[in-house]
Amino acid sequence: TQDGRYTEFGVGDLILFDTSRPYDAEFQRDVPVSRLLLLRFPRSLLPLPIRDLRSLSGVRIPGAGGIGGLSAQFMLQLARHMDELSPSDAARLSTLTLDVLTMALATALDAERTVPPHTRRRALMARIHAFIRDNLGDTRLTPDAIAAAHHISLRYLHKLFQEEGHTVAGWVRECRFEQCRRDLADPRLAARPINAIAARWGFANAAHFSQAFRSAHGLSPRQFRERCATAAPGSDCAR
Template sequence: MWKVQKFEDYQQMRRFFRERDHVQPSTVGPDPGPGYSMTLREARFGAITVGYADISARHPWSGEMVSSDKSDVFLLVQPLIGFHHVVQREREALLRPGRLALLDATMPCRRQTSSYGPFQILFTAVPRSALGLRTGRVTDRLTAAELPTDDGLGSLTAFYLRRLLRQADDLRPATAERLGSSCLDLITSYVGDLLYEHPEAGDGLADALVMRAQSYAESHLGDRDLSPATLAAAVHVSVRYLHKLFADRRLTVAGWIRHRRLERCRLDLSDPVQAQWSITEIAHRWGFTDSAHFSRAFKAAYGITPRDQRLSAHAPPG
């Protein structure tokens, strides 16, 4: 499952990052001299990409992330061996092994190791739009800061990402996509909680309410009576205010619920373990009451019918 790139010197690595057009922006910096090598591993888990860099160098090295139109992501970075110094938006943090920091890949950022010898870092690329939060608030308040990982969601997030790193080669594609969806939910909850805890975050309470509403909806997607009204009642706000919260994030409540239901159906249709369930049964499981309406909505969302989705996912390789 890993896509592996190996670099025998710093210049080779620089050329690779300058030419690539996905996930992580270009990386430039002065050559640390002889003795530099790097192995980069990346794996897709649904919407997110998990990467792992294993670096050997005789001297500390530095790099600059350059914003790119094709890199509209947040990077959650976690050094595993060695210290990592990050600077963005006039904030800076020296990350110890196991700690997390969030970087906005649409903006310049300086990164530098602060140790000699081996260095290992885990990074997770999360599409900004997938967070469901006001990404401007995230950038303004949380980037380039050492995020708490001693307990609670921080500890769970850091541990979960390390486990994904270890298990990637053992996962079937459908399982990897499900785990990526769970990981995205976990990261969203973690970041949302951090925004809420910052008194200067302004709309942290609004972000927390949206996160709470989405969390409730995720656990009740199979309920056919799930609606903006029932969701608003569950989080103790008015329907009008709930619509406003979602509209502020360029979402609609009903549209978001439908999207998440379709995603659950798509995952089940792609999973060989679910092959004994009919398409209608899967649609009903996730709250769709009309099979014809479900098929139309699925094709409009993914450009393929539910039946063709199942056939393409289960087709033998080659």
């Protein structure tokens, strides 16, 4: 509750409140465990009028779909990997996170055009990257599906990735390889079959995965796992 507005929100939803003014918040009493991801930032960092922001305080931004959902997805992905970030990564991603949040709030205000073009583009790419990472295990994760989820044309999607020196399919494949490397290097997963690891991250054909992995890393998945098993403690074999 803030500014006389009372809102109930659930999993994935976003809600904005101003800690410089009175507010009240509580978890549902019949839910045994609840978790809240709290992002704090100076109000001055948002390139939106204070009057407009006040009209959003205590207003639920649905996380079930649209930009609100994609923005929540990005922030949850970031929270899961906070302990892996270097100080420089954290500084860069804090700026990116505000870009994403700015677009979510501007969309709720129907004021997307007031956001600078570079902010809109960075926010869009952040949401696309988070969407891809959240759906790596889905074999239907194609450029067409990614473009449709973000309401942009396939041509524009390819252009965005080309400007970063990547292809869409290449970036998806590298993200999948990254997760496979982590699992293959994890001693807790030593008994898990390689084809199960490949399938978990979207490689439906085990033979194709093995061939593509060898081409990319110079080792078969089995050889990579064996090398990691004998690596010195503390070495980052997964990279």
